Amino acid sequence: MARAVPASAPGGAAKPLQIVARVHAMPPEHNAGAEHMLVSMLRPLVERGHDVQVWLSRYGKASKVYDYRGIRVVPLEARLDFPSAVRKADVLVSHLECVPSTAALARGYGKPVVVICHNTHRPTFRDAAAGGTALAVYNSQWMRAEAELFFAEYPKAVRPGAELIVRPPVFxxxxxxxxxxxxxxxxxxxxxxxxxxxxxxxxxxxxxxxxxxxxxxxxxxxxxxxxxxxxxxxxxxxxxxxxxxxxxxxxxxxxxxxxxxxxxxxxxxxxxxxxxxxxxxxxxxxxxxxxxxxxxxxxxxxxxxxxxxxxxxxxxxxxxxxxxxxxxxxxxxxxxxxxxxxx
Structure with a gap:
């Protein structure tokens, strides 16, 4: 049976990283495919010893910081300072509606940003190609092919520094x-x-x-x-x-x-x-x-x-x-x- 990547997996950074994600919602309050894909991708980073935080951009029911599968989740209601977290971060991660604002902060603070693409709609590729994306993650082979069509159609779009296919991980x-x-x-x-x-x-x-x-x-x-x-x-x-x-x-x-x-x-x-x-x-x-x-x-x-x-x-x-x-x-x-x- 498939499990999250263990902490002893090959590779690894020289020191634990601060990885900060910015998304609109998270489990356990919001349970949808994009959010559970993100969680399944962040869990192995936690198991490798990295400090992983998710900051929410929408108001929800939670008002205090909570832990979800080893991931520190910061609700918008907690009224903590997200730009301060960005300044301390080694890598930023975002998806869906939060990509433009997260990418803008990443450019401002000189941080690498990872964009996880969950659909083949043009705004997804447009946001990932707005400039400064260090890594774009596509959830399927066909999405990767659709991205190629997008960049062929818009040759002036700024291609991400690296691209990777990660099919939504199910343990x-x-x-x-x-x-x-x-x-x-x-x-x-x-x-x-x-x-x-x-x-x-x-x-x-x-x-x-x-x-x-x-x-x-x-x-x-x-x-x-x-x-x-x-x-x-x-x-x-x-x-x-x-x-x-x-x-x-x-x-x-x-x-x-x-x-x-x-x-x-x-x-x-x-x-x-x-x-x-x-x-x-x-x-x-x-x-x-x-x-x-x-x-x-x-x-x-x-x-x-x-x-x-x-x-x-x-x-x-x-x-x-x-x-x-x-x-x-x-x-x-x-x-x-x-x-x-x-x-």
Whole structure:
């Protein structure tokens, strides 16, 4: 099973580094793929002995500094001085909406900044190419290819000093469990397939469905006797509250740059039925069962077939094999080495 990179991993900085990340939200209050990817990447840096801090840019429920998996998280409500932390930092890290402001501070204080890219939208590449990015991290091969198209289209854009692919790391032993009986959707907004889920629940009244409330977007939660709604779940509780109750995971998303939830499900041998976005095709590989999100009847037919014991065993075997293929150890070691090389 895949674990975080141990402190004894090859490479390593000459001294412990101060690594400061600036993002809008963090677990346990906000649990989404980008945040858990960031946590999974920061944990091995902590295990290598570095001081890792995450400073939040939005107000939330937390008002005091707290520890999350060895990472010091500083809420905006704590009213501490972020520029002072930047001055003391060896490396800055950011993603999504916080990249422009973090990069500006990095330029002002002469600090290297790492930008983690979670999607292929043009603003993501534009922000990473605004100048001064020491390292850009792409979460998939197809995102890396999309970045190449961006730089070809905008030849005057400033290319990051270095680029690296780190697929959203999933430590399989933290998610692996015995699958349950439900057909599950995680984050029931329309873009993630909430309408598809609701229609399938109506068409399959004898089957148990599990709707997991997501961290963002208007949730479509059907009021049906065969649908159980689970409130927003912390990442460390997903094994017990979600995957231990799931037989098949649905991912009829209109867009996924990778699809972390699908990879988490694979660790338990849970088959994933998904819309064929480039990200999901890359992440799930041969383990994925792909159906267009507009073909609800197709989803119903595939589910009917998958729920047959013999077919389920084969699909589950493919899922476990793909989970092993996605062991993140080597990519995380390369990530840690790349961050340490910036100091």
């Amino acid at each position: 399989a032993d933290e998610y692996a469990t015995r699958p349950g009986q439900a057909i599950t959707l995680i984050n029931c907004n329309a873009e993630k397939g909430g309408k598809v889920f609701a229609e399938l629940a109506r068409r399959m009244p004898e089957q148990q469905f599990l709707a997991v409330r997501g961290a963002y977007g208007e949730q479509i939660l059907p009021d049906l006797p065969n649908v159980e709604v689970v409130e927003h779940v912390r990442g460390e509780d997903m094994r017990e509250k979600v995957y231990g109750r799931t037989k098949v995971l649905l991912m009829p998303s209109s867009y996924e740059s990778w699809g972390r939830a699908g990879v988490e499900a694979l660790a338990s041998g849970i088959p994933v039925v998904a819309h064929p976005t480039p990200g999901l095709c890359e992440s799930l590989g041969e383990a994925g069962v792909f159906v267009d999100r507009n073909d609800v009847a197709g989803y119903e037919a595939v589910l009917g077939k998958l729920l047959a014991p013999a077919e389920y065993r084969l699909a589950s075997k493919r899922a476990r094999a793909r989970s092993i293929e996605l062991n993140p150890t080597a990519e995380l070691a390369a990530w840690c080495d790349a961050v340490e090389a910036l100091a």
